[in-house]
Amino acid sequence: MDKVRLASVGLGRWAQVLARGAQRGEVIELVSCFSRSEERRATFAAEFGIPRTPSTYQELLADPEIEGVVITTPNDTHKADIVQAADAGLAVYVEKPIAHTLEDAVEIANAVERAGVVLAVGHSARRLSGHRIMKRWIDEGLLGEVSLAEANFTTGAGLHLTPDTWRWYASGSPGGAFIQLGVHHADTLQYLLGPVRAVTAHARKLYTESEVPDAVMAILEFESGPLGYLGTGWASPGVFTMNLLGTEANLMYDVALTHWSESHLIDEHSSLSSQSHQEGERLAVELPTTDAFREQLEEFALAIRGRAQVEVGAAEAIQALAVVRAALESSNRAGTAVELREVIEQAGAGAAAGA
Amino acid sequence: MDKVRLASVGLGRWAQVLARGAQRGEVIELVSCFSRSEERRATFAAEFGIPRTPSTYQELLADPEIEGVVITTPNDTHKADIVQAADAGLAVYVEKPIAHTLEDAVEIANAVERAGVVLAVGHSARRLSGHRIMKRWIDEGLLGEVSLAEANFTTGAGLHLTPDTWRWYASGSPGGAFIQLGVHHADTLQYLLGPVRAVTAHARKLYTESEVPDAVMAILEFESGPLGYLGTGWASPGVFTMNLLGTEANLMYDVALTHWSESHLIDEHSSLSSQSHQEGERLAVELPTTDAFREQLEEFALAIRGRAQVEVGAAEAIQALAVVRAALESSNRAGTAVELREVIEQAGAGAAAGA
Numbered sequence: 222m223d224k225v226r227l228a229s230v231g232l233g234r235w236a237q238v239l240a241r242g243a244q245r246g247e248v249i250e251l252v253s254c255f256s257r258s259e260e261r262r263a264t265f266a267a268e269f270g271i272p273r274t275p276s277t278y279q280e281l282l283a284d285p286e287i288e289g290v291v292i293t294t295p296n297d298t299h300k301a302d303i304v305q306a307a308d309a310g311l312a313v314y315v316e317k318p319i320a321h322t323l324e325d326a327v328e329i330a331n332a333v334e335r336a337g338v339v340l341a342v343g344h345s346a347r348r349l350s351g352h353r354i355m356k357r358w359i360d361e362g363l364l365g366e367v368s369l370a371e372a373n374f375t376t377g378a379g380l381h382l383t384p385d386t387w388r389w390y391a392s393g394s395p396g397g398a399f400i401q402l403g404v405h406h407a408d409t410l411q412y413l414l415g416p417v418r419a420v421t422a423h424a425r426k427l428y429t430e431s432e433v434p435d436a437v438m439a440i441l442e443f444e445s446g447p448l449g450y451l452g453t454g455w456a457s458p459g460v461f462t463m464n465l466l467g468t469e470a471n472l473m474y475d476v477a478l479t480h481w482s483e484s485h486l487i488d489e490h491s492s493l494s495s496q497s498h499q500e501g502e503r504l505a506v507e508l509p510t511t512d513a514f515r516e517q518l519e520e521f522a523l524a525i526r527g528r529a530q531v532e533v534g535a536a537e538a539i540q541a542l543a544v545v546r547a548a549l550e551s552s553n554r555a556g557t558a559v560e561l562r563e564v565i566e567q568a569g570a571g572a573a574a575g576a
Numbered sequence: 577m578d579k580v581r582l583a584s585v586g587l588g589r590w591a592q593v594l595a596r597g598a599q600r601g602e603v604i605e606l607v608s609c610f611s612r613s614e615e616r617r618a619t620f621a622a623e624f625g626i627p628r629t630p631s632t633y634q635e636l637l638a639d640p641e642i643e644g645v646v647i648t649t650p651n652d653t654h655k656a657d658i659v660q661a662a663d664a665g666l667a668v669y670v671e672k673p674i675a676h677t678l679e680d681a682v683e684i685a686n687a688v689e690r691a692g693v694v695l696a697v698g699h700s701a702r703r704l705s706g707h708r709i710m711k712r713w714i715d716e717g718l719l720g721e722v723s724l725a726e727a728n729f730t731t732g733a734g735l736h737l738t739p740d741t742w743r744w745y746a747s748g749s750p751g752g753a754f755i756q757l758g759v760h761h762a763d764t765l766q767y768l769l770g771p772v773r774a775v776t777a778h779a780r781k782l783y784t785e786s787e788v789p790d791a792v793m794a795i796l797e798f799e800s801g802p803l804g805y806l807g808t809g810w811a812s813p814g815v816f817t818m819n820l821l822g823t824e825a826n827l828m829y830d831v832a833l834t835h836w837s838e839s840h841l842i843d844e845h846s847s848l849s850s851q852s853h854q855e856g857e858r859l860a861v862e863l864p865t866t867d868a869f870r871e872q873l874e875e876f877a878l879a880i881r882g883r884a885q886v887e888v889g890a891a892e893a894i895q896a897l898a899v900v901r902a903a904l905e906s907s908n909r910a911g912t913a914v915e916l917r918e919v920i921e922q923a924g925a926g927a928a929a930g931a
Contacts, residue, residue, distance in 0.1 A: 425801065436802065460826060466809050501833070556776035
């Protein structure tokens with residue numbers, strides 16, 4: 222098979238991380254790239270050997286060579302960027318979250334369906350080696366029944382935000398740490414335990430000078446019965462943990478954020494341990510080496526050619542974003558549980574009214 | 577100093593654990609013991625070399641040799657047991673929680689104050705080596721400002737409860753895992769971060785056959801700003817964790833429940849790690865050997881002789897129990913935040929009306 226020809230759109234740090242992931246494999250060829258900054262276009266194209274650097278997004282989308290775009294623009298421009306690409310008949314990979322509001326997310330889902338193009342959303346965390354093992358242990362009954370799931374994703378990013386980044390603003394990045402980091406766990410927890418029914422949360426802006434929360438805690442009520450805890454911080458050294466407590470065993474996963482942007486190295490610096498009633502103490506579980514960024518981009522590329530199915534599309538991404546939006550709504554209501562159905566239906570009605 | 581003469585009341589497993597703790601030191605002499613079961617009295621007295629085994633609690637309380645009682649009876653008999661001891665002029669150590677309801681707790685506090693006797697409540701967990709280090713790091717500013725605190729205490733006990741134990745029943749053990757296990761963390765978290773203002777929680781009875789919840793998650797809003805998570809389970813292999821995330825560093829504490837009843841051994845099987853922004857990875861923090869059960873009982877004994885102050889008395893124990901009661905109330909109100917002030921004032925009014 223000849224390589225699948227993709228274009229990078231939005232050329233910040235994460236575009237580089239994904240380009241490196243794509244170039245670790247033999248499936249994808251980056252043939253074009255776009256940022257509003259001419260300097261960024263030139264630098265990015267030089268670093269990754271990209272032949273074309275169109276000066277407008279429209280020019281990029283009109284290029285008949287390009288089969289799909291890899292979008293890493295700010296959350297609040299995802300909708301415009303995706304709808305244009307879909308209307309041009311191009312497949313879309315977009316970084317998580319799918320959008321900053323559920324209304325935008327529903328409009329994205331509608332546009333992609335209308336155009337009949339592939340949409341993949343970059344919820345890479347569910348592909349981490351330890352999460353795949355958790356899923357297998359659940360499916361095989363090795364955990365028994367899960368009653369508690371606990372997840373935290375924290376970085377110090379909120380301490381260094383400045384007003385020249387979109388992440389500073391509540392309008393573009395509502396929920397701060399929770400939409401940027403927590404949305405990963407919101408996806409992974411539902412991948413592992415099925416849909417969340419309702420969310421109870423509190424958000425605080427404590428130590429960041431930006432407009433957004435740097436401490437958010439949420440309790441998730443899963444339709445299947447268990448309770449989940451999802452904590453995110455933006456004011457501390459980096460933490461990424463996922464613990465599942467089952468009637469037969471526990472699994473505790475501790476992911477090395479020091480290697481977060483190198484998904485081919487992360488497993489060897491992370492740890493997964495299991496604990497049964499009999500043993501009491503924790504035993505190390507081997508983490509096979511994987512490469513989440515490369516895998517998700519190759520899956521997207523192969524899906525364009527009809528040779529793979531996208532694992533995380535609009536439906537899954539909306540479900541993850543709905544946890545975030547329900548959490549923010551719950552925090553506004555002094556912690557009262559907010560049902561996902563409520564925020565999703567509202568968004569659907571809003572999108573329909575706007576269409 | 578001659579040894580302080582104490583009596584054990586309620587001779588179950590935990591009375592044994594505490595008696596062993598007392599006998600590891602030279603401060604306490606166990607001179608009497610009482611249980612309604614004659615067989616238990618005889619066995620306990622033989623095991624710990626206790627000279628007297630009165631056949632009624634009244635007889636024990638009338639013994640002029642005895643300076644204080646160590647009560648490990650069921651939660652819902654604490655009030656009656658303590659009030660009688662206080663009225664007899666005896667100092668009281670009682671295992672946590674101080675009582676199963678805040679009304680009982682307030683009546684206990686009033687009785688003890690009226691009688692002018694020492695009351696110590698067995699919130700031993702705050703004395704664990706790692707918690708003492710956390711407190712010191714907070715006081716010395718090494719964590720910076722804490723934004724998130726996460727604690728879990730889980731055991732498999734709920735899977736093995738039978739109707740012949742008081743822990744089976746919602747009347748005597750309301751909240752199940754949360755009042756039995758979580759109340760420790762409710763105390764320790766407030767020891768570390770100051771008073772909780774309000775609690776948001778969900779409780780589930782998932783896999784236990786008893787009447788009480790085996791999965792409870794709560795979000796604590798501290799008056800000082802941070803958010804806390806307190807999770808408890810009663811249906812999984814044992815977990816005891818406490819993580820503090822600060823602006824300068826994190827501390828993660830993992831306590832070996834395999835040695836929970838041997839407080840002189842627990843430190844060497846537990847681990848504490850720190851993490852700064854610079855290092856990224858976690859570094860082991862040395863845990864000095866301590867002996868929480870012995871220390872708290874000796875502090876109690878010395879306080880009777882006016883040579884020590886009790887660290888956890890009625891006020892601290894009521895504050896810990898109030899977190900439990902507010903959590904249960906919040907769960908009944910679909911997660912809406914319940915203020916501690918509300919449940920404490922209600923209990924005070926109830927106790928005053930009953931007096």
